Amino acid sequence: MKNLIVSVIICFLAVQIGAAQSQCSKYYPLEEGVSFQYTSYNGKGKLEGKTDYTVSNVSDSGGKTSATMQMKYQDRKGKEIMSSDYGFTCEGNVVKIDFQSLMNQQMMQQFAAVEIDVTGTDIELPNNLTVGQELADANVKIAADMGGMTMNMNVETINRKVEKREKISSPVGDFECYVIYSENKTKMPMMGNKIFPSRVWLAEGIGMVKQESYNQKGKLTNSMVLTKFQK
Template sequence: MKRYFLLLVMAIFALQASTAQTSCSTYYPLTDDVSFQYTNYDKKGKEEGKINYKVTDVQNSGSTTTATMVMEMIDKKGKTYTSDYDITCDGNVVTIDFESLMNEQMLSQMGDMEMDISGTDVELPNNLSVGQTLPDANLSIKMKMGGGINMNTNIETINRKVEKQESITTPAGTFDCYVIYSETRTKMMMTNQTFPSRMWLAEGVGMVKQESYNKSGKLMASSLLTQLNK
């Protein structure tokens, strides 16, 4: 369960790149009952599972929009893990309430383990352009696992750059995208790894595709938008 919790957190952190600015820009439809599904694949293109998202409880007050993102993660064996978290769009910046991830359901799944989550948001400007450099971001997870054992995980997204524009087709449709390159640096216990990735981002949709690579640039895993209901 601890491993799947980390996968859920990393899924939120990845999606944050597509929810950044939400209704404050044209990159994501922050509207009640909008839902979308991503299918995850391994390096050989074999399906590894799915992640479903649904936008609920959208509220507007002046220039601020708040909503709840409901997330369901289904592994290749059909086992399901769910969570939800709050997001706020204020002007040109979206923030995610990481504390809201510690909802009653998630806490019951984690047992007696205590944890603290903090970080800085992934940001996207309203107007992307090829060659543009984007701000870094990070996520820190501190876990108290009992017996005096603590596990700290730090996930950084660095070297973000808009590489090109490209049209791609998925089961959800055909989308004109900006391709954003970044590197994810993960520090956990004695492990320190950095992996490159690319994200295809479409206006009015968010993330359409994502690929992760090893240090040699070979594909390790990918995610694809396979359903979209607006």
């Protein structure tokens, strides 16, 4: 059960990778063929796996840009565990990621053998970020048929705010980033409410450069770092 909660949180954070840049978004390049790779580590810095993303099927209509992000996840031994596609839109001054895109990576593995119903609200990222700015909450609700009984799970991303600006280094280069703090609140049967803080480092023209997740005591549990970027 603990691994399931952690998987849900990782997937909820991962959607922040899949936003896009076009004329209406300046944080992520929205061009067919653009690719990213993120390497994941546990709290002790040991390799857990790699996730590759590729932008495809970009289209513009009525001032709205739509695209598909293709994702492939491999474990620390290089074995491909799963792949999936999800969509997102960019309109006006905001990128919106379909809440169903939250169902990816380890979460999909956990629910691969059961029937699920997913509802929720999109996660948003505006162009004009400033330190101290508060961002809209988001959530995903999952009802899983466990064979005669239904397990309900609710994950909310709350208290989203732009915490600071900070320059960080990655294998791809050095970037001036906005640091976005949020708390991921989970509610599951027999587990009560759990809150897991996280931070995302976001650079213009690149997107997410780094992400860290923490336990309820503030201890680092896992991280993701941009290790490849190709336009």
